Amino acid sequence: MAELFHRKLERSAIGFVLAIIAAASVGGIVEIAPLFTIDQTVEEAPDMRVYTPLELAGRNIYLREGCYACHSQMVRTLRDEVERYGPYSLAVESQYDHPMLWGSKRTGPDLARVGGKYSDFWQVAHLTNPREVVPQSNMPAYPWLARNGLDMDDLAQHLRAQRAVGVPYTDEMIENASRDAYGQASPNSEHASGVVDRYGEDTQIRAFDGVATRVTEMDALVAYLQVLGRLTDAAFEDTAAPEEAPEPIE
C-alpha cells in the first residue's frame, strides 16, 4: 500500500478515488438518512404485534423457497389495487420485516392481505399441488412441505437474532420460542395457551395442515400466510383515499 502514497501520479489516483466516493455517496445518503427518523412519520399502530415463532419459521420458509420472486407484499395506493387486494399497505405493517418482502414482480397475485382470505384447507391443497385447485396456475408444487417436520429447536436463537436487529421480542418470548411454535400448531396441547398469553387474543391457534399430531413446514408456512396483513388493523382505519390510476390508454 505504501507505494500508493509516494509519487504525485499516485496521489492523483487517490484523489480520483475520493472524487468518485464524493460523487457516488451523496445520493444514497440524502435518500436513506432521513429514513432513520421515519418512525416519527409512520402511522401509529399500538395494536401491531410481532410474528410468533411459528409464523417466523413460516416466513423463513417463504424466503427459502424464493416466493418473493413471484409474489409482492405491497398493495400500492392505486384504486384498482385497493379494490383487488384490499387497503393499501402502510409502512408500519412491515416495520418488523427483516428483510422486507415488498417484491418486484407479480407472476402470482399480491399477498399483503392474503391472511384469512382462504381456508387453511385451501392453502394446504394449493401448496401441495396448485393445479388441483386452480387448473390454469403455473405455480410450482410444494408437496414436501407437508412431509418435512419443522425444525423448532433453534427458534430461540432466531428470536434473539431478531431482537438484535430491533424486533421487540421479550425474554419470555425467547425462552418459550420452541414451545410456542409447537403450541400454536397443536391446539389441544398444554403449550397452546401460552401463545395467546404472549402474542395476544387474536393469535390463530390451529392445526394448520390439518394434522394435530405433528408440526410440519406446511404448518409454519400456512400460519405465516394466514397472518399476512393481520398483524395490525391500522390499514383498515381511516387512511387517505387511493389514487385513480392514470387514464388508461383507450
Next chain:
Amino acid sequence: MSVTLTRNERQFANFISIIIFAFGVFLAAAGGNDPLSVHGFIIIAVGIAGFFFTADALYKPEPTEERLSYYYDEPIKAGVVLSMAWAVFAMFMGVWVASQLAWPNLAFEGAWSSFGRLRPVHTTGVIFGFGGNALIATSFHVVQRTSRARLPDQLSPWFVLVGYNLFCILAVTGYFIGITQSKEYAEPEWYADILLVIVWVTYFVLYLRTIARRKEPHIYVANWYYMAFILVVAILHVVNNIAIPVSLGHAKSYTAWAGVQDAMVQWWYGHNAVAFFLTAGFLGMLYYYLPVRAQRPIFSYRLSILSFWGITFFYMWAGSHHLHYTALPHWVQTLGMTFSVMLLVPSWASAGNALMTLNGAWGRVRDDATLRFIMIAAVFYGLSTFEGSFMAIRPVNALSHYTDWTVGHVHGGALGWVAMITFGAFYTLVPSLWRRERMYSAALVEVHFWLALAGTLVYVFAMWNSGIIQGLMWRTYTEEGSLAYSFLDSLVAMYPYYIARAFGGLLFLLGTIVGAYNIWMTIKAAPLAVPRKSDVPYSDAVAVPGE
C-alpha cells in the same frame, strides 16, 4: 498457472489455501446439521485443491526476470474461460426457469428445482458469474494496456479470480439447498458476503497498484469506469448486507434493515448494482474495445468524461423509482423519478459517443461481426436507458411495475447491452491473448451474432406485449365500475408470451454455446509462429486485430 508465480508467492498461496481450509473446517464443524456445513465442505475442498496445486509447484524453477517485460495475461485467460462457462450454465438455467413459467411441471416436483430457487441461480449466474468474470478479466487486460504496466504481482489477480468464483459457487449452490437472504441480487448469506468483501478489497488495491505503476501520465477513461465499478459496488455490498447471523453455526441471518428502510436500502443497492456493475463496468469495456476494434479514437474524449461524472452522480439517486406508489415517503419517490429522467442525458451521451465513433466506418461494421456486436450493444444501451427513464416516471410505472415489462426491460439491457458488449470484447480479446491470428471461425461469430440478436428481439417483444397486457388487464373496469378481469384471467393471457420468451432465450443460449465452442477451438489452434506486428513494443504501426 502456478509456475508463473514466484517462489514467495507460491508459499504465500499455499498458506492462504491452509487458511481457506481452516475456515471451511470451522464452518463445517459449527454448522452441524445446518446447511451451512455443506458450504463448509465446499470451502474445504477448495482449500485442499489450492494446497496441492501450489505445493506441487513449490520447488519448481522460478519464472525468469524476463516476465517483467510482458503483461501478465494468464489470469485474464482463465477469467475469459470461466466467464463463458458461467454464461452457458446460467443461460441454460434461464431457459429452464422461463420454461417452467409456461410448463410448471418442468420443476419435476423437486425442492431444489422449483422456480423460486432456480431463479436466483439464473440471475446470480449471469450477473455475477458471467458478467463479473468478464469484468474482472477485461479490467486486468485494459488496465495493463492503458497503463503500459504489468500487474504488480502474480498472486493477487489469482486470489481475486479464485475467491470471486468461490463466492459465486457458494451463492449458487446455496440457493439449491435453500440458503438465501431473499434480498434480490444480494441473496448470498453473511459468510459468503464477508468472503466477497476480502476479495473485493484485494481487487481494488490491485487495480490501484497497477495504475500507480503506469507509464502514461493520464489515466485513460476506461479505467475510471472500472474503478467506479469496483469502488461503488464495495460500498453498496457492505451497506446492503449488514446482518446478524442467527449464530456462527447457522447459514441464516437477519438483515439489519427493516420494512420501508430495508426497501430503500435494497433498491438503492439493486438499482446501483445495475448502474455500477452492469453499466459502469461494461462502459469501461466499451471505451477500450470499441476504439481498439474499430481502430478509431473515441469520438469525444471530453464527452466521455462528462458522462462518467453524470452517471456516477445521478445513478445513486434513482433507486427509489422501484418503489412508486408504495409506503415509501412521497418525496423520495419524486426525487428518484426526477434523477432517473436526468440520467438519460449522460446515458445517451455515452451511447451517442460510441455510435459517432463508428460514423465513417460503417463498412467495417457491416463486414465485421465482432464490431457489430459492439455497435448493437451501444444501440441497446441507448434504448434500455431511454426505456428505464421512461418507466421511472410515476404514471408509467403505475402500469409497468410488477409486470413482465420490467423483465423485458432488464433483459433488453442484459442481453442487448451487457452480453453483446462482452462478446464483442471477447472476440477482440481472445485472438490477441492466445496469440492467434484470428478467431477459429469468422462464420461462427456471424452465426452467434444473429442468434443473439434474434433471441434478444423475440424475448423483449414477448415481454413488452405480456407486460403491457397484464398491466392493462389489472386496471380495466367494466361499465358497471367493477374490475373486469380476475388475476387468473391475466395469468392465462400470459401463456403464449411465456412460450415465446422461452424460445427467445433458447436462441440466445444457442448463440452463447456457439460462441463458447468458437472460443474453445481458437484456444486449441496452434499459436502464431512469428509474433504479430502489433506485438512489437510500441511502434507507429497500427494493426487491426482479426484482420
Next chain:
Amino acid sequence: MNIDHESLVAFAKSWGLFYLIAFTICVLIYTFWPSNRKKFDKAKKSILDQGDEPWE
C-alpha cells in the same frame, strides 16, 4: 434520535441540490480547462498504439 424528520428531509433536499450544482461546475471546469485538451487528445489516440508489452 433527536433530529426531527422534517428538518432532516429539508436539509437533505436543499443541500443535495447545492451539491449537485457545485459538483457540475467542478466537472465542467475540469473537462473544458484549456490545458487539459492536449492531455485528453493524447489519451484518446494513445490506446490505439498497440504495443503489446509494458513500457520501461
